[in-house]
Amino acid sequence: MQVTFPHIGNAYIGIKSTLESLGTDVVVPPGCTRRTLTLATRYSPEGICLPFKLNLGNMIEAIELGADTIVNITGHGTCRMGYYHKVQEQILRDMGFDFQMELTGLSEHKLTGFFKMLKKISNNASWTQIISAFHFGLAKVTALDDIEIIANRMRAIEKEKGTITLLYREGTKAIDEAGDYRSLKNVVKDYRRRLKGIKILSGVSPLKVLVAGEIYVVLDTYANMDVELEMGKLGVVTERSLYLSRWAKRGLFYNPLGIDQYRKVHKAAMPYLKRDIGGDGWETIGEKVLGTGHYDGMVHLAPFTCMPEETAQNIMSSTKEDLPVLAIYCDEQTSKAGMLTRLEAFVDMLRMKRNRNGSRLLEE
Numbered sequence: 001m002q003v004t005f006p007h008i009g010n011a012y013i014g015i016k017s018t019l020e021s022l023g024t025d026v027v028v029p030p031g032c033t034r035r036t037l038t039l040a041t042r043y044s045p046e047g048i049c050l051p052f053k054l055n056l057g058n059m060i061e062a063i064e065l066g067a068d069t070i071v072n073i074t075g076h077g078t079c080r081m082g083y084y085h086k087v088q089e090q091i092l093r094d095m096g097f098d099f100q101m102e103l104t105g106l107s108e109h110k111l112t113g114f115f116k117m118l119k120k121i122s123n124n125a126s127w128t129q130i131i132s133a134f135h136f137g138l139a140k141v142t143a144l145d146d147i148e149i150i151a152n153r154m155r156a157i158e159k160e161k162g163t164i165t166l167l168y169r170e171g172t173k174a175i176d177e178a179g180d181y182r183s184l185k186n187v188v189k190d191y192r193r194r195l196k197g198i199k200i201l202s203g204v205s206p207l208k209v210l211v212a213g214e215i216y217v218v219l220d221t222y223a224n225m226d227v228e229l230e231m232g233k234l235g236v237v238t239e240r241s242l243y244l245s246r247w248a249k250r251g252l253f254y255n256p257l258g259i260d261q262y263r264k265v266h267k268a269a270m271p272y273l274k275r276d277i278g279g280d281g282w283e284t285i286g287e288k289v290l291g292t293g294h295y296d297g298m299v300h301l302a303p304f305t306c307m308p309e310e311t312a313q314n315i316m317s318s319t320k321e322d323l324p325v326l327a328i329y330c331d332e333q334t335s336k337a338g339m340l341t342r343l344e345a346f347v348d349m350l351r352m353k354r355n356r357n358g359s360r361l362l363e364e
């Protein structure tokens with residue numbers, strides 16, 4: 001059995017580690033490229049959202065490399081996500097591929113659905129092995145988020161442009177290669193120290209921008225055209241509304257008491273929207289409300305045709321909380337040059353606003 005799974009930003013590193021710890025043969029799809037997107041758009045329904053297309057592209061390229069089993073991320077809710085796997089499976093079969101698809105069932109069964117899928121593809125590994133493999137995979141994802149948070153903070157104030165990105169990429173590779181907890185801990189310690197130790201510009205007070213929106217485009221740098229890196233180059237510190245490790249810890253575990261793990265953000269969104277509308281739309285509105293006063297602005301990332309994020313975008317324009325929002329819709333038609341022009345104009349506008357008001361954020 002040769003198992004593959006979609007890339008989804010750095011998520012593939014955690015999934016790969018979990019599967020390899022269980023002795024499963026893994027085919028990591030090549031990182032998303034123009035080819036991935038071209039293949040994906042050729043075979044996907046035209047109006048479907050970008051995560052569907054890029055995931056399909058990953059699957060096609062992995063099958064070409066010999067994968068015969070696809071682990072697919074599924075979930076139900078009020079958007080199209082629930083049907084994705086059925087349509088993707090049918091498209092791949094129509095293309096003549098022979099494979100089996102294993103579903104994670106995250107929405108319905110949370111972690112147990114994921115564990116049951118792991119048991120099946122690992123040829124009946126023991127529950128202890130499965131829990132320990134998952135734990136190590138999650139530790140890697142947490143480590144990746146740790147160094148990415150520092151990188152996105154430091155990039156804006158680095159003296160020698162490009163140093164942080166180089167270090168961050170090295171760190172990502174080292175985390176991917178770490179074989180046990182001890183080496184993982186050492187890698188994180190080493191790269192935290194090196195990232196924090198770079199030479200920085202003195203006397204600058206960089207703009208701080210929140211990056212929020214639909215989970216896939218927030219996490220995947222190919223899908224969002226490296227928006228955080230580009231903002232860092234413009235001297236802007238970015239923070240995200242969601243990181244995979246935090247999302248996994250909040251979203252994958254059963255919650256027998258029915259406590260809303262996103263209570264704070266949902267409560268903030270309540271005056272404008274009182275219910276879940278699928279995907280991350282409800283949370284996006286709450287993030288804007290909570291972010292006002294703490295950030296200079298917000299970049300709202302949404303896949304083109306994503307219903308929850310389009311709804312959120314329309315609601316956000318009329319909240320009384322006055323945080324400037326730049327909406328970036330991502331799909332195969334979006335050009336990076338166009339995105340950069342808008343980003344530069346947005347950052348200029350935020351700078352002018354800051355200079356004009358002499359405003360200070362609550363948490364500088």
Ligand code: SF4
Nearest residue numbers: 049079081279306307
């Ligand atoms: S949240 Fe948006 S992008 Fe994600 S599956 Fe639903 S409609 Fe598509």
